[in-house]
Each structure stands twice: as structure tokens, then as C-alpha cells.
Amino acid sequence: MAKNVLETPSVGPEQIENLFEDAYLGLRKFYLLYFTLKYNMYEYLSKPKTFEEVAVWFEEQGFKPNNNLLESILDALVQLGLVNSYNRSYNDDKIYYETAEVANIYLNPKSEFSGIDTVSPYLLYKNRAKRWTKLDDALKEKKLEVKEKSFFTDLVKITVLDCRAGKLKYTLDYLSQFEEVKNAKSILDVAGGHGLYGIALSYLNENSKCKIYELPHVCEETKKYIEEYGSDRVSALPGDYFKNDFVETLDDSNPEGYDLIFTSNSPGCKTTEIIDKICEATALNGLIINKQIFTEGIGDKYNVKKSLENIDWNMFSFSGFEKSRINNTFKYDLTLDGYLSYMEEKGFEILDIYSLEERKSVKNQPSYICNPKIMTNKMGSYIVVAKKIKQ
Numbered sequence: 001m002a003k004n005v006l007e008t009p010s011v012g013p014e015q016i017e018n019l020f021e022d023a024y025l026g027l028r029k030f031y032l033l034y035f036t037l038k039y040n041m042y043e044y045l046s047k048p049k050t051f052e053e054v055a056v057w058f059e060e061q062g063f064k065p066n067n068n069l070l071e072s073i074l075d076a077l078v079q080l081g082l083v084n085s086y087n088r089s090y091n092d093d094k095i096y097y098e099t100a101e102v103a104n105i106y107l108n109p110k111s112e113f114s115g116i117d118t119v120s121p122y123l124l125y126k127n128r129a130k131r132w133t134k135l136d137d138a139l140k141e142k143k144l145e146v147k148e149k150s151f152f153t154d155l156v157k158i159t160v161l162d163c164r165a166g167k168l169k170y171t172l173d174y175l176s177q178f179e180e181v182k183n184a185k186s187i188l189d190v191a192g193g194h195g196l197y198g199i200a201l202s203y204l205n206e207n208s209k210c211k212i213y214e215l216p217h218v219c220e221e222t223k224k225y226i227e228e229y230g231s232d233r234v235s236a237l238p239g240d241y242f243k244n245d246f247v248e249t250l251d252d253s254n255p256e257g258y259d260l261i262f263t264s265n266s267p268g269c270k271t272t273e274i275i276d277k278i279c280e281a282t283a284l285n286g287l288i289i290n291k292q293i294f295t296e297g298i299g300d301k302y303n304v305k306k307s308l309e310n311i312d313w314n315m316f317s318f319s320g321f322e323k324s325r326i327n328n329t330f331k332y333d334l335t336l337d338g339y340l341s342y343m344e345e346k347g348f349e350i351l352d353i354y355s356l357e358e359r360k361s362v363k364n365q366p367s368y369i370c371n372p373k374i375m376t377n378k379m380g381s382y383i384v385v386a387k388k389i390k391q
């Protein structure tokens with residue numbers, strides 16, 4: 001008997017179609033962005049240009065004249081909100097194209113906030129994307145080694161942009177509600193990188209002194225930012241927290257310990273080994289403020305993103321740290337719950353737990369780890385403020 005043409009599979013193809021549609025959409029967006037940045041379109045369009053002017057520019061770049069294609073590219077940029085298009089008057093059908101404000105700020109290399117000419121999230125993605133386009137090669141190599149030295153210096157430049165675009169300001173707005181922060185005279189910013197957090201904390205009290213603790217080669221970068229944004233109350237302090245103790249950095253002005261030890265996103269500062277050293281160097285009634293990514297706080301709706309990021313994470317390695325399988329975590333890292341109970345054991349009171357993505361305290365949530373209401377963020381960034389109440 002001939003096969004029945006009306007026989008259909010038990011499940012429709014929509015899930016697969018949507019998956020590919022979604023993937024291809026992302027791919028096109030990515031390469032379009034790549035193209036526009038490569039040819040510096042946002043700077044070129046920072047002054048309005050007519051379509052005819054853009055067409056001349058297009059040819060000058062060595063592309064074959066193709067107005068339909070060019071118009072489609074411009075239209076896609078308009079749809080993505082990166083370029084605006086408009087007519088100047090009602091009786092003129094000439095269309096003008098101009099970089100949208102957001103692209104002018106972040107994607108125009110002339111902007112103070114541009115991250116595209118040095119090392120930017122865009123470049124970070126581009127480098128990651130390279131691994132994905134050669135996934136089989138990456139898998140054959142087992143793990144790609146990342147040279148730790150250049151990795152951390154590059155990271156300083158990436159995190160500066162991230163900080164300056166708002167994170168620093170709202171972190172400081174949040175922290176300045178604590179009297180202990182405003183009154184802190186001796187501050188240590190552990191693994192401060194660019195040092196902007198320490199620098200900004202030093203603004204809160206004109207009698208404060210802040211040391212930015214960093215790996216010696218990264219300190220050279222730190223000094224540039226202190227020069228640009230800091231004062232003579234801020235200094236760079238070279239060291240390696242795996243090899244040295246923070247108590248060695250105390251001096252006559254604070255022999256009993258620091259009033260405030262701040263750390264943000266440094267890999268070692270979720271491990272008991274480094275936490276012990278930080279606690280030891282904190283003065284009684286002093287604060288430890290740990291801004292960290294605890295990935296278990298990421299909501300289920302980000303599970304696909306999370307699993308893909310775990311692949312990214314396992315495609316490179318650090319020479320000094322042993323990673324765990326989960327993105328942004330290392331072998332000996334504490335979980336958020338583990339960190340909180342460990343700090344209490346060390347004689348600290350948890351003053352607050354603040355979710356950076358949701359910009360609210362989650363301390364009084366019945367169970368912040370399993371509460372779907374608060375597990376809605378996509379990075380798992382928290383600030384834990386703890387006060388030393390026992391010596």
C-alpha cells in the first residue's frame with residue numbers, strides 16, 4: 001500500500017523552526033553590528049547624512065553600488081534603534097540618517113563612553129564568537145589557555161566601561177546610605193582593577209585614605225585611573241592575594257585594621273582562603289562589602305543563556321585558578337548561602353544583601369535562593385554588606 005500523504009508526525013516542527021529562526025536572527029544582528037563597527041558607521045552618521053551621501057560613502061569603502069541593499073542595511077539599523085531616519089520638511093522627500101543617541105554614546109569611538117576602540121564588551125563577544133565559529137577546533141584543543149597577564153589588563157578596560165555607564169554610580173548611591181561607609185577613614189579595594197570603586201568611595205569622606213590592591217602589572221593601569229579621577233588620598237598597592245596577607249598592608253594610621261574592605265567581582269574573594277585574609281584585616285565594627293556574581297541567583301527563565309555561557313566558560317582556562325563547571329565560578333567558591341553563613345561564623349553581622357540587577361535589598365526575602373520573584377536577574381550580581389561585630 002502507498003504511504004499516506006496525510007500522515008503527520010506526533011509533534012509539529014514549530015519548536016525547531018523557531019530555534020533556527022531565532023539563531024539566524026541573532027547571527028544576522030551580530031554580523032551587522034560587526035560590519036557597522038568595522039566601517040565606523042556610527043561616527044560617520046553622527047552628523048546627519050542624506051541617503052545619497054551615504055551611497056557615495058558606501059562606494060568609497062570599496063563596496064559595489066547597490067541602493068536596495070544599502071537602504072535595507074540602514075533600515076535594519078533604524079529598526080534596531082541605532083540610527084534615526086527622518087525627512088527635514090513635509091515637502092521634501094529626502095531622507096536623512098543620523099546615529100541615535102545611544103549608539104553615539106556607546107558605539108562612536110569619539111565618545112568618552114565608547115568601548116569599541118580598545119577592548120569592549122563587543123570585542124569580548126567577538127573573541128568569544130571566534131571560538132564558537134571554530135567550535136570543533138576549540139574542542140580538539142581541549143581548553144584554550146588564556147594568558148592571565150594580558151587577560152586581567154584587558155579586563156580592566158572592559159570593566160571601566162561597565163562601571164562608568166552606571167554601575168559605579170548606583171553602587172555608590174546604594175552604599176552611601178551606610179553610616180559606616182561614609183565614616184570609613186581607611187579603605188581597601190581588593191582586586192580593584194581600574195580602582196574606580198575605591199576612588200568613588202574615597203569621595204564620600206574627605207578624611208579617608210584608600211588603597212587599591214592589585215596584581216603588580218595591573219597596578220600600572222590602576223595608577224592611570226587614579227591620576228585621572230582620584231586624589232592624593234588614593235594609592236595603588238601591588239600584591240597578590242594568594243601569596244600575601246592583607247594585614248601586611250596595615251600601617252600606623254590603621255594598625256587595628258581597615259574600616260572598610262570593598263571588593264568587586266574578583267575571582268578569589270568568594271573562597272574561604274581569601275575571605276579569611278580579608279576578615280583578619282578588618283577592624284572591629286568595620287565593614288566588608290563583597291560585590292559578587294553568585295550564579296545560583298539567576299532565574300530559570302535564563303536557563304538557555306546560562307547553559308550556553310557555561311560552554312563559553314569551559315572553553316578557556318586560567319593558569320592560576322581551577323574553575324568549576326558553572327560560568328563565573330571557581331572550584332573553591334562559596335555559594336551565596338555558604339558565603340553568608342561563613343561570614344556569620346567569622347563574627348560578622350549581615351547588614352544587607354542587595355540584588356544589583358533588581359536594585360533592591362533581598363535580605364528580608366523568605367528564601368532568596370529559591371524565590372522565583374527574586375530569581376529574575378540575568379547575572380546573579382549581589383552586594384553583601386557585613387559588619388565585624390566580634391574580634
Ligand SMILES: C[S@@+](CC[C@H](N)C(=O)[O-])C[C@H]1O[C@@H](n2cnc3c(N)ncnc32)[C@H](O)[C@@H]1O
Nearest residue numbers: 152159191192193215218240241242264265266
Ligand atoms: C573582574 S576584575 C574586577 C575589577 C573591579 N574590581 C571591578 O569590579 O570592576 C578582577 C580583578 O581581580 C584581579 N586579581 C585577580 N587575581 C588577583 C590576585 N591574585 N591578587 C590581586 N588581584 C587579583 C584582576 O587583576 C582583576 O583586576
